[in-house]
Amino acid sequence: MNVAGRILVADGAPKTRIKMKARLSSACYDVTAAGSGVEALRMAALVQPQLVLIGTSLPDMTGAQLCAQFRTQLDGAEIPVLVQVQGPQRIAALQAGASALIDGMDDDLTPFARIRGLMRGDGQSDRGGIGTHPDFGMAEPVAEFRHDTRPRAVFVAGQPAIALGWQFSLRDRLDFSISISDPDRALSQAARGHVPDLYLIAGDIQQPGDGLRLLSELRSRPMSRDAGFVVALRPDRADLTAMALDLGAGDVLTSDLTQPTAAIEAAIRIEGQLGRKLACDRKREETRRNMRWAMTDPLTGLHNRRHALPRLAELFANSLRHGGGLAVMLLDLDRFKLVNDLHGHAAGDAVLQAVAHRMTASLPPDALIARMGGEEFLVVLPDCDAQTAHLLAEDVRRAIAAPAIPLPPESGTGALSITISAGIAAFDRGPASANDLDSALLLARADRALLSAKSSGRNRIVVAPAALAA
Incomplete structure (x- = not known):
C-alpha cells in the first residue's frame, strides 16, 4: 500500500481517537495515535510525523498548549499542526502556532481537504519572518515612486463595499498594503507580473462559485501561482470549503468580518498564510540556488x-x-x-x-x-x-x-x-x-x-x- 504521509493524532477520547485513526488509515495515511499531550510529544520525537492533528479532550493540556509545545520543544515550526477547536479557544490555538483549524471530524470533506492542503504545503504556516518582507521572484516589482515596503494584499469581492468592509475591519490588525480589485483587473495585473503577496477572494463574486474559478485561474498562471490565497465564504456556502482548499486556497474564512472576534481570527490566519508564502518562497529560492550551484562551475560561472x-x-x-x-x-x-x-x-x-x-x-x-x-x-x-x-x-x-x-x-x-x-x-x-x-x-x-x-x-x-x- 502506498502511504500518503505520516500523521500523529492526539485526542483524549479513546473512541474518537480510534475513529480518527481508522478514517485516516483508510485514506492511506500512516497514523500514530496518542491519548495525551505528553504522549503525543514523546511519539512525535519517535515517528517524526509530517502532520499533527490535535483533537479534543486531552487530559493534561489544551490543544493550544500542545500546539505551543510542538513549536518550542520539538523544533516543530516546520510541522503543520491542525487543531480541532471551537469558540474562544480558536484564537488561542492560532496564536500558539496552529497551521489551520477544524470544527470537527464529522464531515469528511473539509478535514480531509485541510489535511491534503497541509501535507502538500498549501497551508503550512511559518511565523518567522512576518515582520520583514524581502522581494521574492513572483512579487510585484517595486516602482520607483513607491516607498511602502509592507506585504501587499488584494481583496476581490462581488461588491466593492464588501471588500472595503474587509479592509476596514483588518487594516488596524494587519500591517499590509491592501488594495481592492475585481476579477478582470486581478487577472490582467497578474498577467503583467503585478502580483501581490496574498489574495483574499470571495467565494461568490458575480455568480455562484466564480470566486473559486478566479482562484483556480490565478493558481494556474506562472506569474501568480506562488501567491498566498485565502477564500471568504458566506455561512450558507460553507459546503464549498473543501473545494476551495483542494483548488489551492491556503485557508477559508467566513465572509462576515465585521465582528471583532472574527476580524482578530481572520488577521491571525491571514498572517499565517503570508508566513507560509514567504517560507515557500525561501525554499523555492534555496532549491534554485542549489540547482545552480550543482550545475555551475564556481570559478568561471559557466x-x-x-x-x-x-x-x-x-x-x-x-x-x-x-x-x-x-x-x-x-x-x-x-x-x-x-x-x-x-x-x-x-x-x-x-x-x-x-x-x-x-x-x-x-x-x-x-x-x-x-x-x-x-x-x-x-x-x-x-x-x-x-x-x-x-x-x-x-x-x-x-x-x-x-x-x-x-x-x-x-x-x-x-x-x-x-x-x-x-x-x-x-x-x-x-x-x-x-x-x-x-x-x-x-x-x-x-x-x-x-x-x-x-x-x-x-x-x-x-x-x-x-x-x-x-
Whole structure:
C-alpha cells in the first residue's frame, strides 16, 4: 500500500481517537495515535510525523498548549499542526502556532481537504519572518515612486463595499498594503507580473462559485501561482470549503468580518498564510540556488560537465526531431600548465575567468558554454553548420589572444597573452548523416579535431571532416 504521509493524532477520547485513526488509515495515511499531550510529544520525537492533528479532550493540556509545545520543544515550526477547536479557544490555538483549524471530524470533506492542503504545503504556516518582507521572484516589482515596503494584499469581492468592509475591519490588525480589485483587473495585473503577496477572494463574486474559478485561474498562471490565497465564504456556502482548499486556497474564512472576534481570527490566519508564502518562497529560492550551484562551475560561472553533457544530448535529439544543424566545439588553452607553474594558481584562475568572459561575449546567446574541467571548454551551437562554427571559433580565438589578460599583483607579471586550440564537429542531417550518430560520437569527433589542432602547432581551429562528423 502506498502511504500518503505520516500523521500523529492526539485526542483524549479513546473512541474518537480510534475513529480518527481508522478514517485516516483508510485514506492511506500512516497514523500514530496518542491519548495525551505528553504522549503525543514523546511519539512525535519517535515517528517524526509530517502532520499533527490535535483533537479534543486531552487530559493534561489544551490543544493550544500542545500546539505551543510542538513549536518550542520539538523544533516543530516546520510541522503543520491542525487543531480541532471551537469558540474562544480558536484564537488561542492560532496564536500558539496552529497551521489551520477544524470544527470537527464529522464531515469528511473539509478535514480531509485541510489535511491534503497541509501535507502538500498549501497551508503550512511559518511565523518567522512576518515582520520583514524581502522581494521574492513572483512579487510585484517595486516602482520607483513607491516607498511602502509592507506585504501587499488584494481583496476581490462581488461588491466593492464588501471588500472595503474587509479592509476596514483588518487594516488596524494587519500591517499590509491592501488594495481592492475585481476579477478582470486581478487577472490582467497578474498577467503583467503585478502580483501581490496574498489574495483574499470571495467565494461568490458575480455568480455562484466564480470566486473559486478566479482562484483556480490565478493558481494556474506562472506569474501568480506562488501567491498566498485565502477564500471568504458566506455561512450558507460553507459546503464549498473543501473545494476551495483542494483548488489551492491556503485557508477559508467566513465572509462576515465585521465582528471583532472574527476580524482578530481572520488577521491571525491571514498572517499565517503570508508566513507560509514567504517560507515557500525561501525554499523555492534555496532549491534554485542549489540547482545552480550543482550545475555551475564556481570559478568561471559557466555550466559544468554535469549539466553540459545531458544538455548536449537534448540538443542533439532536438536536431534529429526538428532538423537544423548542430555544431560542437571543444577548446583547450595552450600550455596552460606553465601559467600555474610560473605565475601561480591565482594567475591561472584569473586566466580561466577572463577566457570564460571573452568566450561568452564572442558567442551567440543561445550557445551552450561549459567548463569541462581544467582548461578545457565545450561550446554547443544549435542550428549551426560547420562553416559558421568555424567563423565563431576564430572570433573566440582572436578575442582570447588579444589583448593580454591582466594577472593578480602577486603573480609578478602584469599581463599574459593566452592562445587556444579548438576542434569542431558538426551535424546537419544531410545525406552523409549516419543513423547511428549520437551526441557522444559527435563529441568524440570534436575531441579528435582538437588533438589534431594541438599536434599541428596549437593556436588554431580544426574542423572534423564531414565524413567523420557523420
